[in-house]
Amino acid sequence: MLLSPRAERNWEDLCSVLEEVLEDQSPRQLFALELGSGTGQHVIRFAQKMPFVTWQPSDIKEESRESIMEYIAATHVKNVLQPVHLDASAGWEEWAALSRNSCDIIIAINLLQYSSFKTAQGVFNGSGQLLEQNGLLITYAVYAINGTITPSCNEHLDAELRQMNPEWGLPDVDVLRQLAYGNGLRMERMIEMEEYYKCLIFRKL
Numbered sequence: 001m002l003l004s005p006r007a008e009r010n011w012e013d014l015c016s017v018l019e020e021v022l023e024d025q026s027p028r029q030l031f032a033l034e035l036g037s038g039t040g041q042h043v044i045r046f047a048q049k050m051p052f053v054t055w056q057p058s059d060i061k062e063e064s065r066e067s068i069m070e071y072i073a074a075t076h077v078k079n080v081l082q083p084v085h086l087d088a089s090a091g092w093e094e095w096a097a098l099s100r101n102s103c104d105i106i107i108a109i110n111l112l113q114y115s116s117f118k119t120a121q122g123v124f125n126g127s128g129q130l131l132e133q134n135g136l137l138i139t140y141a142v143y144a145i146n147g148t149i150t151p152s153c154n155e156h157l158d159a160e161l162r163q164m165n166p167e168w169g170l171p172d173v174d175v176l177r178q179l180a181y182g183n184g185l186r187m188e189r190m191i192e193m194e195e196y197y198k199c200l201i202f203r204k205l
Ligand SMILES: C[S@@+](CC[C@H](N)C(=O)[O-])C[C@H]1O[C@@H](n2cnc3c(N)ncnc32)[C@H](O)[C@@H]1O
Pocket: 004, 007, 035, 036, 037, 038, 039, 058, 059, 060, 061, 064, 086, 087, 088, 089, 108, 109, 110, 111, 114, 115, 119
């Protein structure tokens, strides 16, 4: 089982955001797709806290999918489906046979800064197709805003990411807002989180 110390630190705050934005939705049974699930720590905690949501974890990496399976087995959670291979940079038709308008929530935690712009394009295009009307896309990351990165620790983070992979780096909120617009979504809220992280909440119109 993989363990991310950062996921151990931030899952509770992320849960609070999810519970708040979904407040008016429960007790309706919802379906959520997580992109780039990583270790599986988030999806397990979300499922335990929000039993009215069925969670579909996914990741491009086999190692991550194996870890998620191990967490599911160890915790016996009933509302997490087995993880699927999903490359968010691919066309939505290749997203694990999910059908149009089938998701109430799509969430991507720390995916956009660790992947190429093609992945961001895929995330918004896929969300535009897979979310049902009023469905939510939630992204969690450290962001640039209108081309500017502040404070200097975030500039260092951006430089570090680009050194690891020239295609990575802090995504720009305004670029994401435009991607959303082009795919039938609107940015509704920007929620400040710890250590300059933010949650962006997009709604499908
Ligand atoms: C920094 S990790 C974040 C993992 C987890 N969401 C978390 O916050 O602990 C980024 C994850 O995104 C996955 N990933 C990268 N590119 C991807 C893509 N194009 N499609 C789907 N997953 C991707 C990686 O395999 C990795 O598990």
